[in-house]
Amino acid sequence: MPGKLQRPELGEARSQGLHNIGEAAGLSQVSAKMIRHYEHIGLIPEAARTMAGYRLYSDADVHRLRFIKRARSLGFPVKQIGVLLQLWSDRSRASAEVKALAQQHARELAARIAEMQAMQRTLDDLARRCHGDNRPDCPILDDLSGDVPDGPRRAGPRGPLR
Amino acid sequence: MPGKLQRPELGEARSQGLHNIGEAAGLSQVSAKMIRHYEHIGLIPEAARTMAGYRLYSDADVHRLRFIKRARSLGFPVKQIGVLLQLWSDRSRASAEVKALAQQHARELAARIAEMQAMQRTLDDLARRCHGDNRPDCPILDDLSGDVPDGPRRAGPRGPLR
DNA sequence: GCTTGACCTTGCCATGGTGGGAAGGCCCAG
C-alpha cells in the first residue's frame, strides 16, 4: 500500500504518525494560532490536509516548528528564521553563513540593549534625585518638561532647549 | 473686535503666536503624523482649528509635545505618558507618584534588558563555538534544531530530519 | 487674477508577533 496521494481521513492519518494542529502545537510549543500564521506568511510550507480540511503534521514538521520556536526564543525575527531554515535544510551550507547571521542578530540585540540601558540609567538617575514624598517637587517631571533647574544629568550631548 | 470665539484665519492665528501642525512638529520634534495620532487617541486634547480646518497649537501645546517626546525617548509607553501628563499639570501631585511610575518603568526596562542579554549570551556562545568556515558543520543550527552533540544544552526529543 | 508648490486635511495600509473571538464544520465517546 504505497503513499496515498489523496487526502486521508483523520483517524487514518493519525495511525500513520501524523498529528493534527493541536497535537503539533503541544509537541512543538508553538500555538496552533502561530502555526497557521507561519504557514500563512510562508515560513513553513502548506500543511497536508485531511479530507475534512484538517491540517496534518509529520514529526519532521514538528521538528521544524521546534526549530522556529527555539530561534524565536533567541529573538531572531521571522524573516531571518526563514533564512536559517533554508540553511538548515541545505546540507552543503557553509557554517560561515549561519555564523554571520547569528552575529548580525547579536549586534542588533546589543544595539537595542544599549539604547534601553541608556534609558534606564537616566531613569535611575532621575528617580534617585526625586525625594518621592508628598511634596509636588519632582526632578523627573522637571526633566521631562525640559525645565532643568540644576546641573547636567543626561549623559551625552545636550542640545539647547530650542 | 474683541477675542474671537470663532475659528480664525491662518494668518491671523499665526500673528497671535499660534503654530500650524508643521511648525509645531518642527518645534517639538514630534512628527505631524504622530501629533494627529496623539490627538486621536486622546493623549492630547483636540487642537483648535482655523476656518479652513487647519490645527493650531500654542506654545504651551508645543511644550506638552516636547514633554511627550522626551518621555517617549525614555521608553515610557503612551498610556503611562498620559498619566505623567496629568501629574505634570497637577501642581499638587505628590512626587512619590511620579517616582513610582518611573521606577515601575525602569523595572520593566530591566526585565526586557535581562531577557535580551540572555539571548545575547547564548548567541555569543554559539557563535564562538562555530568555526564559521566553508564546512557545513554548525553548532548554531545544531542548537536550534535541538540536536546538541556535545555539552548538555537542552535535552529534548529528537525528530528525524525527514 | 491664475498658476504653482508647499502645506494641510482625512483615510487606509503596513510593519511584527501574538492573542482573542465569532461562526460554522468535524470527530468521537456516550
Place this chain on the structure above:
DNA sequence: CTGGGCCTTCCCACCATGGCAAGGTCAAGC
C-alpha cells in the same frame, strides 16, 4: 444522535510609526 472539544476561516486588537493617495488651502510670483 447528541454534546463537547477540536478544527476551519476571518476579523479585530495591541503599540508606535511611516507611507501613500485624493483633495482642499495658502502664499508667492507672474
